Amino acid sequence: MRDHVRIVCRAAAAAIALVAAGGSFAVPAVAAPAGITQTAAAPAPAPTGLAYSYDAATELVTVGWDPKDPGDTVTTGYREGGCSGPSTADGPCFVRASGPLLTGSSFTFRLAAGRTFYFRVYAENAAHQRTGSVILTVTT
Incomplete structure (x- = not known):
């Protein structure tokens, strides 16, 4: 070689x-x-069932989605991303690519009262390819 x-x-x-x-x-x-053969990695299925809750006292938002299907052997974890609009036509979505993958089905972040923010959750496979969920509008 x-x-x-x-x-x-x-x-x-x-x-x-x-x-x-x-x-x-x-x-x-x-x-x-x-x-040695090269094969394309199967895409991870997009997260579904996005919803959020807001605690006004702590200004914490918890975003959750449906748990990973037990038969899903492709998804290795999830990453959160912020979007500049309620749709991709209104602006791009940016994924947090650094740090460890989320392995559960929720994440929490701080957001001041009276704000609107747009989020997307991305399922990631072993080849680091991502499939995004629908965009979730969070209003506090």
Whole structure:
């Protein structure tokens, strides 16, 4: 395998040198090593049943959704995201990509009284591909 990588790297270096000098170079196709196949990861099913509760005394919002189906072998966890509008046509949704995945079916955050915020929950698979829920409008 190392020799294969060295050959490919040398061919790439030669191609870069030729192109930089004004020439052209055709890169030969390299087959995948025997026994290795690439398959597309199945998408995680979108979270459903989004709802929220608000505690005015603590200004805490808890967003919940239906628990993961026991037969779902694709979803590895969930991520929350904020949206700039009540629909994607009104603005994009941004997912919190850092930090650990949510493994339950709820999350809590602080939001001052008299505010409106839009949220989406994303199910994530092992390949870190995400499927978003409907947008939930939270009004405090």
